[in-house]
Amino acid sequence: MTYALAFLDDRFTNPDEADILTVHALHYATAVFEGIRVYDGRAFKLAEHVERLLRSALVIGLQPDLDADSCAVVLEEMIMRSDLRNAYLRPVMFQGGVDLGVHAPSNKTRFGALIWDWPTVFGESAMQKGISLTTQVPYRRPPPSCFPTEAKSSAGYLTGAINRRHAAEAGFDDALMLTHDGFVAEASGANIFAFHSGTLLTPRPSGILDGITRQTVMAHLPEGLTCRECDLDLSTLLEADEVFLTGTAYEIMPVRAIDGTRFQPGPQTRLIAEIYQTLTCAD
């Protein structure tokens, strides 16, 4: 396909100088990515993230020519070359250009990655004080029958990005989204847990991202604590003694408010955060 002219930002230009415009993923969201935390120079759960990246790529029909081992080698080398100790790695696989047909099998799958210094997602004090969530956002999560919800895909982030903007404009830190049928789903970049009547509750991993942090927490619960995956009603969540979010970037993040209901960051959340912190140091 030959393009005659391009316009980008503020000027007319030769299409070769605006090649981002011919990237299939920009138009049709044919992209998947990962977020990986680096603690003390080591990528936490690297194998799990690389495996999910490749699985997500296959789910949305990308054809990466890179396998898990070569992907991990590149990411390890990025950490080494950057010389960062506490960082965030963002590998991405996407359908490149130049065919802008919706079905464009001639476009190659491309791979890229960025690394940057990472302090915290909501500031240091949020890890103690907790963050505020609102359910008063425009979009619910689509059901798995309507969308490849098991992939960590760029398309999946559109609802999160719009909802998060609404939350921020209303003075909240993040959006708490519901499933298509009205149960509690997840925040824009994290899974949710509630400590309720002595048990930890979390939404079933259907229509949400089954986070690697979520799985890590469930595999390393404090002694005597059990966790139940369920269809979590918002009313049950609002009665919980403690609520926290889990995610690569959020780590174990206490929730201090959902809409008008307030929570105290409590001992169960602190214990789980301590266990998680120990794991990030040991991996």
Ligand SMILES: Cc1ncc(COP(=O)(O)O)c(C=O)c1O
């Ligand atoms: C929508 C959503 N849910 C959950 C998570 C948590 O996933 P993980 O623990 O693998 O980072 C993330 C973060 O990537 C996310 O974006």
